[in-house]
Amino acid sequence: MMDHNNTNASGVQMLLGVSISVFVALVLAVVQLPAFLFYFWPDWIAIVVAYWALRTPNQVGPFVAFIIGTLLEVLFVRKFGVLGFGLATLAFLTNSASQQLRALSIWQQMIPIGFFIAFFKLLTGWLSGMVAEFTITPEYWYSIPGSVFIWPFTTILLEELRRALRIR
Numbered sequence: 001m002m003d004h005n006n007t008n009a010s011g012v013q014m015l016l017g018v019s020i021s022v023f024v025a026l027v028l029a030v031v032q033l034p035a036f037l038f039y040f041w042p043d044w045i046a047i048v049v050a051y052w053a054l055r056t057p058n059q060v061g062p063f064v065a066f067i068i069g070t071l072l073e074v075l076f077v078r079k080f081g082v083l084g085f086g087l088a089t090l091a092f093l094t095n096s097a098s099q100q101l102r103a104l105s106i107w108q109q110m111i112p113i114g115f116f117i118a119f120f121k122l123l124t125g126w127l128s129g130m131v132a133e134f135t136i137t138p139e140y141w142y143s144i145p146g147s148v149f150i151w152p153f154t155t156i157l158l159e160e161l162r163r164a165l166r167i168r
Contacts, residue, residue: 013165014059021048021158022068026075039142042150045072046117049087051158053094054101054109056167065091079131086124090116106152114148 025044033041049068052060069084076083093116094101101109121144128134 010166010168011059013167014056017161017165017167018052018060018064021052021161024048026072039139040146041143042147042154043117043121043143045069045083046087046090046120047113047147047151047154048158049091050094050113050116051155053091054098055158055162057095057098060091061095062088062092079128082124082127082131085127086120089123090120093119106155109155110148110151113151114144117147118144 022045025048028042028044045068049060049065053065065087066084069087070080072078073080073083094113097112101112104112118141121141125134125136125140129136
C-alpha cells in the first residue's frame, strides 16, 4: 500500500515537472525576438521532450511526446500530426539511446542530441511540405546550433526542477 501511494505521488510529480517545463518551453517558443536572433532561437519544445525522454525513458516516450505535439498543433493551428509525429520520433530516438547518452557528460550529449533534433527538423519539415505549402530553406536549419548550444544549460535547469520535485 505504501509503495502504491509513493508511485501515485511520483506520477503526479512527474506530470507536474513535464507540464511546467513544457509550459516554459512554449512561452519561450512564442516570445517575440529581434530578426537577427529569430533564426538561431532554439527549438525549446524539442529540447524539453528530449530531456524528459532521456532522463525518464519509462515515463516519457513517444506516446507522451505525440500528445504534447498534438496539443501544440491545436494551439498553433497547424496541420494535425506533423509536430506530434516529429516529437514522437524524437522521443523514440532519445529513449532508444538513453542508456548510452546518460553515460556521457552533458557536453558530450550535445552531439547526439543535435543529430536527433536535426532529424526532428528534417522529418517535420518534410511532412509539413507534404501536407501544406512549406519549403525548407537554409534558415530553417539555423535553430539546430542554437538548440545544441543551449542543451547543457537547459539540462542543468531541468535537473534542478527534477530534484526539487523529487522525480526519479
